[in-house]
Amino acid sequence: MRPRELEKNIYWVGAVDWDRRLFDELIPLPDGTSYNAYLINGTEKTALIDTVDPTMADLLLDNLNELGVKDIDYVVANHAEQDHSGTLPQILKQYPNAKVVATPKCQNLLTNLLLISETKIMTVEDGETLSLGDKTLRFIHAPWVHWPETMLTYLREDKMLFPCDLFGSHLATSDLYATDEETVFEAAKRYYAEIMMPFRTVIQKNLEKIKNLQMEVIAPSHGPLHNRPEFILEAYRDWIYAPPRNIVVLPYISMHDSTKKMVEHLGSALVEKGITVKQFNLSKTDIGKLATALVDAATIVIGSPTVLAGPHPNVVYAVCLANALRPKLKFASVIGSYGWGGRTIEQIKGMVSNLKVELLEPVFIKGFPEKEDFKALDRLAGKISNKHKEHNLV
Numbered sequence: 001m002r003p004r005e006l007e008k009n010i011y012w013v014g015a016v017d018w019d020r021r022l023f024d025e026l027i028p029l030p031d032g033t034s035y036n037a038y039l040i041n042g043t044e045k046t047a048l049i050d051t052v053d054p055t056m057a058d059l060l061l062d063n064l065n066e067l068g069v070k071d072i073d074y075v076v077a078n079h080a081e082q083d084h085s086g087t088l089p090q091i092l093k094q095y096p097n098a099k100v101v102a103t104p105k106c107q108n109l110l111t112n113l114l115l116i117s118e119t120k121i122m123t124v125e126d127g128e129t130l131s132l133g134d135k136t137l138r139f140i141h142a143p144w145v146h147w148p149e150t151m152l153t154y155l156r157e158d159k160m161l162f163p164c165d166l167f168g169s170h171l172a173t174s175d176l177y178a179t180d181e182e183t184v185f186e187a188a189k190r191y192y193a194e195i196m197m198p199f200r201t202v203i204q205k206n207l208e209k210i211k212n213l214q215m216e217v218i219a220p221s222h223g224p225l226h227n228r229p230e231f232i233l234e235a236y237r238d239w240i241y242a243p244p245r246n247i248v249v250l251p252y253i254s255m256h257d258s259t260k261k262m263v264e265h266l267g268s269a270l271v272e273k274g275i276t277v278k279q280f281n282l283s284k285t286d287i288g289k290l291a292t293a294l295v296d297a298a299t300i301v302i303g304s305p306t307v308l309a310g311p312h313p314n315v316v317y318a319v320c321l322a323n324a325l326r327p328k329l330k331f332a333s334v335i336g337s338y339g340w341g342g343r344t345i346e347q348i349k350g351m352v353s354n355l356k357v358e359l360l361e362p363v364f365i366k367g368f369p370e371k372e373d374f375k376a377l378d379r380l381a382g383k384i385s386n387k388h389k390e391h392n393l394v
Protein backbone atom coordinates (compact mmCIF):
# COMPACT_ATOMS: atom_id res chain seq x y z
CA MET A 1 0.00 0.00 0.00
CA ARG A 2 1.39 3.41 -0.99
CA PRO A 3 1.46 6.39 1.42
CA ARG A 4 -1.95 7.78 2.36
CA GLU A 5 -2.53 11.33 3.49
CA LEU A 6 -4.53 11.64 6.72
CA GLU A 7 -4.31 15.41 7.02
CA LYS A 8 -2.02 17.97 5.46
CA ASN A 9 1.55 16.87 6.26
CA ILE A 10 0.43 13.72 8.10
CA TYR A 11 0.72 10.40 6.28
CA TRP A 12 0.13 6.72 6.85
CA VAL A 13 3.34 5.04 5.66
CA GLY A 14 2.94 1.51 7.08
CA ALA A 15 2.47 -1.95 5.62
CA VAL A 16 -0.53 -4.25 5.25
CA ASP A 17 0.28 -7.90 5.89
CA TRP A 18 -2.46 -9.78 4.07
CA ASP A 19 -0.78 -13.18 4.41
CA ARG A 20 0.30 -13.46 8.04
CA ARG A 21 -1.63 -16.18 9.84
CA LEU A 22 0.15 -16.45 13.19
CA PHE A 23 1.50 -13.84 15.57
CA ASP A 24 4.21 -14.54 18.16
CA GLU A 25 3.90 -18.17 16.99
CA LEU A 26 0.83 -18.19 19.22
CA ILE A 27 -2.05 -15.97 18.11
CA PRO A 28 -4.02 -16.98 15.00
CA LEU A 29 -4.55 -14.15 12.51
CA PRO A 30 -7.42 -15.31 10.29
CA ASP A 31 -7.65 -11.89 8.65
CA GLY A 32 -3.96 -10.89 8.49
CA THR A 33 -2.88 -7.62 10.09
CA SER A 34 -1.18 -4.32 9.38
CA TYR A 35 1.75 -2.44 10.90
CA ASN A 36 0.77 1.21 10.81
CA ALA A 37 3.50 3.83 10.85
CA TYR A 38 2.89 7.55 10.45
CA LEU A 39 4.96 10.41 9.12
CA ILE A 40 4.41 13.90 10.50
CA ASN A 41 6.05 16.82 8.71
CA GLY A 42 6.24 19.83 10.99
CA THR A 43 7.49 23.20 9.79
CA GLU A 44 10.79 22.59 11.58
CA LYS A 45 11.11 18.88 12.28
CA THR A 46 9.92 15.59 10.86
CA ALA A 47 8.81 12.66 13.00
CA LEU A 48 8.04 9.06 12.20
CA ILE A 49 5.64 7.39 14.62
CA ASP A 50 6.62 3.72 15.01
CA THR A 51 8.01 1.52 12.26
CA VAL A 52 6.86 -1.82 10.83
CA ASP A 53 7.57 -5.50 11.23
CA PRO A 54 11.10 -6.15 9.91
CA THR A 55 9.70 -8.56 7.30
CA MET A 56 8.10 -5.51 5.69
CA ALA A 57 10.89 -2.98 6.15
CA ASP A 58 11.16 -2.39 2.40
CA LEU A 59 7.56 -1.19 2.20
CA LEU A 60 8.13 1.46 4.86
CA LEU A 61 11.37 2.60 3.26
CA ASP A 62 9.69 2.73 -0.18
CA ASN A 63 6.84 4.83 1.24
CA LEU A 64 9.26 7.30 2.81
CA ASN A 65 11.19 7.44 -0.43
CA GLU A 66 8.02 8.04 -2.43
CA LEU A 67 7.20 11.01 -0.18
CA GLY A 68 10.67 12.37 -0.82
CA VAL A 69 11.71 12.19 2.83
CA LYS A 70 15.35 13.20 2.99
CA ASP A 71 15.69 13.59 6.75
CA ILE A 72 13.89 12.29 9.79
CA ASP A 73 14.57 14.06 13.09
CA TYR A 74 12.63 11.79 15.46
CA VAL A 75 11.39 8.23 15.34
CA VAL A 76 8.86 7.78 18.11
CA ALA A 77 8.97 4.23 19.46
CA ASN A 78 5.73 3.87 21.39
CA HIS A 79 6.44 0.20 22.00
CA ALA A 80 9.53 -2.00 21.78
CA GLU A 81 7.86 -5.11 20.38
CA GLN A 82 9.46 -5.95 17.07
CA ASP A 83 6.36 -5.65 14.90
CA HIS A 84 6.67 -1.88 15.50
CA SER A 85 10.31 -1.38 16.40
CA GLY A 86 11.93 -4.06 14.25
CA THR A 87 12.68 -1.74 11.35
CA LEU A 88 14.38 0.88 13.57
CA PRO A 89 17.89 -0.35 12.64
CA GLN A 90 17.19 0.11 8.91
CA ILE A 91 15.57 3.51 9.50
CA LEU A 92 18.55 4.67 11.57
CA LYS A 93 20.88 3.49 8.82
CA GLN A 94 18.91 5.30 6.12
CA TYR A 95 18.37 8.41 8.25
CA PRO A 96 21.51 8.66 10.43
CA ASN A 97 20.48 11.99 12.01
CA ALA A 98 17.31 10.54 13.48
CA LYS A 99 16.88 10.18 17.24
CA VAL A 100 14.62 7.51 18.66
CA VAL A 101 12.11 8.89 21.18
CA ALA A 102 11.02 6.43 23.86
CA THR A 103 10.23 5.93 27.53
CA PRO A 104 13.23 5.03 29.73
CA LYS A 105 11.98 1.45 29.96
CA CYS A 106 11.59 1.29 26.21
CA GLN A 107 15.14 2.57 25.80
CA ASN A 108 16.33 -0.34 27.88
CA LEU A 109 14.34 -2.86 25.85
CA LEU A 110 15.41 -1.42 22.49
CA THR A 111 19.07 -1.65 23.43
CA ASN A 112 18.54 -5.24 24.58
CA LEU A 113 16.27 -6.50 21.83
CA LEU A 114 17.60 -4.62 18.80
CA LEU A 115 21.10 -3.73 19.97
CA ILE A 116 20.45 -0.05 19.26
CA SER A 117 23.01 2.23 20.88
CA GLU A 118 21.66 4.05 23.94
CA THR A 119 23.09 7.28 22.52
CA LYS A 120 20.62 7.10 19.63
CA ILE A 121 17.66 7.09 22.02
CA MET A 122 16.19 10.19 23.63
CA THR A 123 13.99 9.36 26.62
CA VAL A 124 10.83 11.28 27.42
CA GLU A 125 8.89 11.56 30.65
CA ASP A 126 5.16 11.22 31.08
CA GLY A 127 3.47 14.39 29.78
CA GLU A 128 6.59 15.73 28.08
CA THR A 129 6.11 17.53 24.77
CA LEU A 130 8.24 17.79 21.65
CA SER A 131 7.82 20.58 19.11
CA LEU A 132 8.02 19.90 15.39
CA GLY A 133 7.41 23.62 14.65
CA ASP A 134 3.72 24.03 13.90
CA LYS A 135 2.93 20.61 15.41
CA THR A 136 3.46 19.36 18.94
CA LEU A 137 3.78 15.80 20.16
CA ARG A 138 2.81 14.97 23.72
CA PHE A 139 3.90 11.66 25.22
CA ILE A 140 1.65 9.81 27.63
CA HIS A 141 3.22 6.93 29.49
CA ALA A 142 0.82 4.01 29.42
CA PRO A 143 2.59 1.02 30.92
CA TRP A 144 1.28 -2.49 30.36
CA VAL A 145 -0.62 -2.06 27.15
CA HIS A 146 0.65 -4.73 26.86
CA TRP A 147 4.36 -4.48 27.74
CA PRO A 148 5.81 -2.46 30.63
CA GLU A 149 7.45 0.24 28.46
CA THR A 150 4.52 1.42 26.36
CA MET A 151 3.44 5.00 25.70
CA LEU A 152 0.86 6.82 23.61
CA THR A 153 1.65 9.85 21.47
CA TYR A 154 -0.82 12.71 21.05
CA LEU A 155 -0.56 15.20 18.21
CA ARG A 156 -2.03 18.27 19.83
CA GLU A 157 -2.86 20.54 16.88
CA ASP A 158 -4.58 17.79 14.86
CA LYS A 159 -6.18 16.07 17.87
CA MET A 160 -4.80 12.69 16.84
CA LEU A 161 -3.84 9.93 19.23
CA PHE A 162 -1.25 7.34 18.20
CA PRO A 163 -1.72 4.59 20.81
CA CYS A 164 0.30 1.83 19.09
CA ASP A 165 -1.22 -1.53 20.12
CA LEU A 166 -4.04 -0.09 22.21
CA PHE A 167 -7.36 0.14 20.27
CA GLY A 168 -5.86 -1.91 17.42
CA SER A 169 -7.15 -4.88 15.48
CA HIS A 170 -5.47 -7.61 13.51
CA LEU A 171 -7.20 -6.90 10.24
CA ALA A 172 -5.68 -6.53 6.80
CA THR A 173 -7.92 -4.20 4.82
CA SER A 174 -7.69 -1.51 2.20
CA ASP A 175 -9.98 0.65 4.36
CA LEU A 176 -7.92 3.37 5.98
CA TYR A 177 -10.67 4.06 8.54
CA ALA A 178 -13.02 1.75 10.39
CA THR A 179 -15.91 2.30 8.02
CA ASP A 180 -17.15 -1.32 8.26
CA GLU A 181 -17.74 -1.08 12.00
CA GLU A 182 -19.26 -4.56 12.35
CA THR A 183 -16.13 -6.23 10.93
CA VAL A 184 -13.76 -3.97 12.84
CA PHE A 185 -15.68 -4.52 16.09
CA GLU A 186 -15.22 -8.30 15.86
CA ALA A 187 -11.53 -7.98 14.96
CA ALA A 188 -10.91 -5.41 17.71
CA LYS A 189 -12.73 -7.54 20.30
CA ARG A 190 -10.66 -10.58 19.38
CA TYR A 191 -7.50 -8.47 19.56
CA TYR A 192 -8.53 -7.06 22.96
CA ALA A 193 -9.25 -10.60 24.21
CA GLU A 194 -5.91 -12.00 23.12
CA ILE A 195 -3.63 -9.09 23.91
CA MET A 196 -5.18 -6.51 26.23
CA MET A 197 -7.62 -8.44 28.46
CA PRO A 198 -4.94 -9.70 30.90
CA PHE A 199 -4.15 -6.02 31.63
CA ARG A 200 -7.77 -4.91 32.07
CA THR A 201 -7.18 -3.26 35.43
CA VAL A 202 -4.16 -1.27 34.28
CA ILE A 203 -5.89 -0.24 31.07
CA GLN A 204 -8.64 1.29 33.22
CA LYS A 205 -6.02 3.68 34.61
CA ASN A 206 -4.74 4.47 31.13
CA LEU A 207 -8.26 5.19 29.87
CA GLU A 208 -8.63 7.60 32.79
CA LYS A 209 -5.46 9.38 31.67
CA ILE A 210 -6.81 10.06 28.19
CA LYS A 211 -10.47 10.62 28.98
CA ASN A 212 -10.22 14.40 28.70
CA LEU A 213 -8.12 14.42 25.54
CA GLN A 214 -9.85 15.89 22.53
CA MET A 215 -9.55 13.20 19.89
CA GLU A 216 -10.69 13.45 16.31
CA VAL A 217 -8.72 10.42 15.16
CA ILE A 218 -7.30 7.41 16.99
CA ALA A 219 -4.57 5.93 14.83
CA PRO A 220 -3.44 2.57 16.24
CA SER A 221 -0.58 0.51 14.87
CA HIS A 222 -2.71 -2.44 13.75
CA GLY A 223 -5.87 -2.37 11.65
CA PRO A 224 -8.01 0.54 10.52
CA LEU A 225 -7.89 4.00 12.12
CA HIS A 226 -10.83 5.41 14.03
CA ASN A 227 -12.21 8.71 12.79
CA ARG A 228 -15.16 8.10 15.10
CA PRO A 229 -13.12 7.53 18.29
CA GLU A 230 -16.23 7.01 20.42
CA PHE A 231 -16.85 3.72 18.58
CA ILE A 232 -13.69 2.07 19.90
CA LEU A 233 -13.67 3.92 23.25
CA GLU A 234 -17.21 2.75 23.97
CA ALA A 235 -16.30 -0.82 23.00
CA TYR A 236 -13.31 -0.77 25.38
CA ARG A 237 -15.42 0.65 28.20
CA ASP A 238 -17.90 -2.17 27.71
CA TRP A 239 -15.26 -4.91 27.56
CA ILE A 240 -13.43 -3.56 30.59
CA TYR A 241 -16.08 -2.19 32.93
CA ALA A 242 -19.42 -3.90 32.14
CA PRO A 243 -20.38 -6.92 34.25
CA PRO A 244 -20.15 -10.30 32.52
CA ARG A 245 -23.21 -11.44 30.61
CA ASN A 246 -25.58 -14.37 30.95
CA ILE A 247 -23.23 -16.57 28.89
CA VAL A 248 -21.63 -19.96 29.54
CA VAL A 249 -18.52 -20.93 27.59
CA LEU A 250 -18.11 -24.67 27.11
CA PRO A 251 -14.67 -25.65 25.80
CA TYR A 252 -14.28 -29.41 25.61
CA ILE A 253 -12.57 -32.43 24.13
CA SER A 254 -14.16 -35.84 23.79
CA MET A 255 -12.29 -38.98 22.78
CA HIS A 256 -15.09 -41.55 22.81
CA ASP A 257 -18.18 -39.33 22.99
CA SER A 258 -18.84 -39.58 26.75
CA THR A 259 -17.75 -36.01 27.43
CA LYS A 260 -19.42 -34.77 24.24
CA LYS A 261 -22.75 -36.32 25.30
CA MET A 262 -22.41 -34.56 28.66
CA VAL A 263 -21.49 -31.22 27.07
CA GLU A 264 -24.45 -31.37 24.72
CA HIS A 265 -26.83 -32.28 27.52
CA LEU A 266 -25.57 -29.48 29.75
CA GLY A 267 -25.63 -27.03 26.85
CA SER A 268 -29.28 -27.81 26.09
CA ALA A 269 -30.24 -27.57 29.78
CA LEU A 270 -28.59 -24.15 30.03
CA VAL A 271 -30.27 -22.90 26.86
CA GLU A 272 -33.66 -24.02 28.24
CA LYS A 273 -32.95 -21.77 31.22
CA GLY A 274 -32.40 -18.78 28.96
CA ILE A 275 -28.59 -18.83 29.04
CA THR A 276 -26.49 -18.24 25.93
CA VAL A 277 -24.08 -21.13 25.37
CA LYS A 278 -20.85 -20.92 23.40
CA GLN A 279 -19.49 -24.42 22.79
CA PHE A 280 -15.96 -25.05 21.49
CA ASN A 281 -14.61 -28.43 20.42
CA LEU A 282 -10.94 -27.90 21.23
CA SER A 283 -9.77 -30.40 18.63
CA LYS A 284 -11.14 -28.08 15.93
CA THR A 285 -11.74 -24.61 17.30
CA ASP A 286 -9.91 -21.41 16.50
CA ILE A 287 -8.49 -20.54 19.92
CA GLY A 288 -9.01 -16.83 19.17
CA LYS A 289 -12.78 -17.40 19.05
CA LEU A 290 -12.62 -19.00 22.47
CA ALA A 291 -10.65 -16.01 23.78
CA THR A 292 -13.22 -13.62 22.30
CA ALA A 293 -16.09 -15.52 23.93
CA LEU A 294 -14.37 -15.15 27.30
CA VAL A 295 -14.58 -11.33 27.12
CA ASP A 296 -18.27 -11.33 28.11
CA ALA A 297 -18.94 -14.75 29.64
CA ALA A 298 -19.93 -15.19 33.29
CA THR A 299 -19.20 -18.91 33.50
CA ILE A 300 -16.82 -21.44 32.02
CA VAL A 301 -17.51 -25.16 32.16
CA ILE A 302 -14.55 -27.22 30.99
CA GLY A 303 -15.25 -30.63 29.49
CA SER A 304 -12.44 -33.18 29.52
CA PRO A 305 -11.86 -36.88 29.28
CA THR A 306 -9.06 -38.39 31.35
CA VAL A 307 -5.82 -39.13 29.52
CA LEU A 308 -2.83 -40.62 31.32
CA ALA A 309 -4.46 -39.78 34.67
CA GLY A 310 -5.08 -36.10 33.86
CA PRO A 311 -6.94 -33.74 31.52
CA HIS A 312 -6.53 -34.04 27.75
CA PRO A 313 -3.53 -31.91 26.59
CA ASN A 314 -5.77 -29.72 24.40
CA VAL A 315 -7.86 -28.96 27.48
CA VAL A 316 -4.69 -28.12 29.42
CA TYR A 317 -3.75 -25.65 26.68
CA ALA A 318 -7.18 -23.98 26.66
CA VAL A 319 -7.38 -23.76 30.47
CA CYS A 320 -3.86 -22.36 30.63
CA LEU A 321 -4.86 -19.73 28.06
CA ALA A 322 -8.09 -18.82 29.88
CA ASN A 323 -6.16 -18.48 33.14
CA ALA A 324 -3.54 -16.24 31.49
CA LEU A 325 -6.15 -14.01 29.82
CA ARG A 326 -7.84 -13.25 33.18
CA PRO A 327 -11.37 -12.69 31.84
CA LYS A 328 -14.27 -11.38 33.94
CA LEU A 329 -15.60 -14.90 34.66
CA LYS A 330 -17.43 -15.37 37.96
CA PHE A 331 -18.08 -19.13 37.98
CA ALA A 332 -16.34 -22.26 36.75
CA SER A 333 -16.92 -25.98 36.75
CA VAL A 334 -15.60 -29.15 35.17
CA ILE A 335 -17.45 -32.03 33.56
CA GLY A 336 -16.14 -35.17 31.90
CA SER A 337 -15.36 -38.79 32.34
CA TYR A 338 -12.66 -41.28 33.20
CA GLY A 339 -12.10 -44.97 32.62
CA TRP A 340 -10.33 -46.17 35.71
CA GLY A 341 -9.17 -43.17 37.75
CA GLY A 342 -7.00 -40.09 37.58
CA ARG A 343 -6.74 -36.57 38.97
CA THR A 344 -8.32 -34.55 36.17
CA ILE A 345 -10.49 -32.35 38.41
CA GLU A 346 -7.67 -31.55 40.84
CA GLN A 347 -5.29 -30.73 38.02
CA ILE A 348 -7.74 -28.40 36.26
CA LYS A 349 -8.60 -26.67 39.54
CA GLY A 350 -4.91 -26.11 40.13
CA MET A 351 -4.56 -24.39 36.76
CA VAL A 352 -7.10 -21.58 37.25
CA SER A 353 -5.49 -19.67 40.10
CA ASN A 354 -5.70 -16.32 38.23
CA LEU A 355 -9.44 -16.59 37.78
CA LYS A 356 -11.49 -14.98 40.52
CA VAL A 357 -14.21 -17.59 40.17
CA GLU A 358 -16.46 -19.60 42.43
CA LEU A 359 -15.93 -23.25 41.57
CA LEU A 360 -19.23 -25.08 41.20
CA GLU A 361 -19.52 -28.82 41.98
CA PRO A 362 -18.04 -30.77 39.02
CA VAL A 363 -19.83 -33.64 37.31
CA PHE A 364 -17.18 -36.25 36.64
CA ILE A 365 -18.29 -39.77 35.84
CA LYS A 366 -16.95 -43.22 35.08
CA GLY A 367 -17.50 -44.27 31.46
CA PHE A 368 -20.52 -43.26 29.39
CA PRO A 369 -23.18 -41.02 31.04
CA GLU A 370 -26.33 -42.64 32.42
CA LYS A 371 -29.66 -41.34 33.74
CA GLU A 372 -28.27 -40.22 37.10
CA ASP A 373 -25.38 -38.44 35.40
CA PHE A 374 -27.76 -36.44 33.21
CA LYS A 375 -29.68 -35.48 36.35
CA ALA A 376 -26.44 -34.24 37.88
CA LEU A 377 -25.83 -32.12 34.78
CA ASP A 378 -29.37 -30.72 35.08
CA ARG A 379 -28.58 -29.78 38.68
CA LEU A 380 -25.38 -28.05 37.53
CA ALA A 381 -27.37 -26.12 34.90
CA GLY A 382 -29.86 -25.10 37.61
CA LYS A 383 -27.08 -23.94 39.90
CA ILE A 384 -25.46 -21.87 37.14
CA SER A 385 -28.81 -20.34 36.25
CA ASN A 386 -29.47 -19.43 39.90
CA LYS A 387 -26.02 -17.89 40.26
CA HIS A 388 -26.51 -15.80 37.13
CA LYS A 389 -29.91 -14.64 38.40
CA GLU A 390 -28.49 -13.76 41.83
CA HIS A 391 -25.98 -11.51 40.08
CA ASN A 392 -28.64 -10.04 37.74
CA LEU A 393 -26.65 -11.07 34.68
CA VAL A 394 -28.37 -10.33 31.41
Ligand code: FEO
Nearest residue numbers: 079081083084165
Ligand atom coordinates in the same frame (compact mmCIF):
# COMPACT_ATOMS: atom_id res chain seq x y z
FE1 FEO B 1 1.79 -4.93 17.90
FE2 FEO B 1 2.79 -5.50 21.08
O1 FEO B 1 3.00 -5.35 19.29
